[in-house]
Amino acid sequence: MKTLIITEKPKVSQKIAYAISDKYKRRSTGGVSYFEISSNGETIYVASAAGHLYSLKEKKNSYSYPVFDIEWAPLYEVDKSKGYTRKYISLLKKLASQADRFIIATDYDIEGELLGYNALRFACSAKQAKRMRFSALTKPDLRRAYENLAEVDMPLVKAGEARHIMDWYWGINTSRALSSAVKTYSKKFTTFSAGRVQTPALAILVEREKEIASFVPEKYWTLSATLRVGRSKVKATHTRGKLFDESEAKQLYSKLQDAQEARVEKVELKESAVPPPVPFDLGTLQSEAYRYFRLSPKATQDIAQSLYESGYISYPRTSSQKLPPTIGYRQIIKALGENPAFAQLAELLLAKEKLYPRQGKKDDPAHPAIYPTGVKPKKLSSREEKIYLLIVHRFLATFGDAMKRAKMNVRTSIRGEAFTFSRARTLEQGWRVFYPYAKLEEHTLPKLREGDVLKVLKVSLDEDETKPPERYNPASLVAELERRGLGTKATRAEVVDTLYKREYITGVPIRVTPIGMSVIEALAEYVPEIISEELTRRFEQKLEEIQQGKAEAERTLEEARRELTRIMNEFKLREKEIGEKLALAIEEKRKSEVIGECPRCGGELHIIRSKKTGKRFIGCKNYPNCDVSYPLPQKRGIYPTDKRCNVCGLPMVSIPLGKRRVLSCIDMNCRSKDKYRKKQKEG
């Protein structure tokens, strides 16, 4: 008898082979590894898929909508960038032709059930299989799953398939409707897209734009006093905080402005223990990498994937913040200690009798949190090195002791008005030794007692105004999507990238372009369902019913087809109108990017990013016929203006300079800059 066990990914194949028998043999065909176990005339093959090997495809390639005539096809046929899936399918086919029994051992979730079943029916041409269900990749768990084989959960397969189909129906048809509208109006093809996840994500950003646009700043005043405390100056603030009444603020100020003394009324000294950080799940790694290195979530994910493939870190697409003892804490730390960069840190931990990592709340049925394997990296790019070090330091820190901080809160009284300040410092570094990324305030704590009198050096009244909510950046948007349950750990970063690629959004922090705005406006009117995250909720509910046998997949799909047919037909009647709106937005965005007129050929000057060096410069759109170009400072936030230089007549751009912006001629050699040069020399 020959058995084929199908797993979701190569790493799991080896673990399962090992759990069944430590006498397994590794084999390889067509560049893909699989495992073979032989005993008592029985042979077991363990081979893997590589995620989904099959994808939905339109039966005949039309450009029309609405379309519902779709089927499963090998992923490499649908997406040319997924060529690697071909060799996984070939291997499964080959092994399946020899097998007479099949076991699906993919991840224990809806996608795992479906991708395993698709591999079974399409690659293995089989209908019957048993199912291994496991929630951890440890030997006992896998062993238990192997010895207690279950059945394939067909309702779960049906639900998974329905999810794919409904996403395809909604996404492809709405995307085509948008592109078609623009084509109808302007005869030009532009790629548009919409979907259950990306469109609500865009809507979140549009909502923020509207909040910012409609925000009415309110003036307020704050009172502060600079006090002499020991040898240092400390700024204390009035306890009332923001004062919105100008006359009251000024009255208070005139009462205090020539005050000389602040009387200490209360001194509170608190010690606190800050526990170590939790282990990294993918989302936490992405937000930390953005915070410290400004790496986008997608970049971080790609780097983590390559570190994983090189064997330096564990599986990165995890939502777990837990490190189980089975990974072998001490052994990993010892291995890391072989690397001079971590030798000292490792030694500190190895001196401990017991190693307990801090555990986070989030869990993942299939994987632990992200940790370094201990294998010493050979050659790393500078970005890879940053992420690798971050992961190692985070891992070590989770075993550290609590950090101890002391905080002093002081309340003083100046002519009867209460002013407070606080000072803080670290008493014991604890885990901070391992993870020194975030900056902390370190003050010397003054020796103060109630009744002490401090000298007031200055009292100030500052005017400010309330600020609109902040824009999202790629990392905070990914976190927001996670909070709202939109997308998955593996797809959220990509969704944000898609919005950039479609030019719906631009810049960091994220601004919505006229195109993004118009897409949401058009959809709000004609396909409002797709804007709302309620569509995801609706899907989840339907799928749950299918899984529990309370609803039939085919009926649910029929309902979706009927609803979309009605929506798409209405959309079609208004194509010209919608197309005009979108085409105007494209034109508006294009214009907003024109820096000015090319002095040589009269063409449009644009900001261009060099593919070779990655540097931004101003170049003529008529390149290669015209090669006019101007170098630019390499910073974000350089905008076009409608002004021209009064010395040379070239267009001017607005450049951020500290907190201000300056108008600058695009020609760095222009005499309009002489003033600056002179000043710089003098200064």
Add this chain to the structure above:
DNA sequence: GCAAGGTC
């Protein structure tokens, strides 16, 4: 060429 979901 268009979605969202897995993964090398």
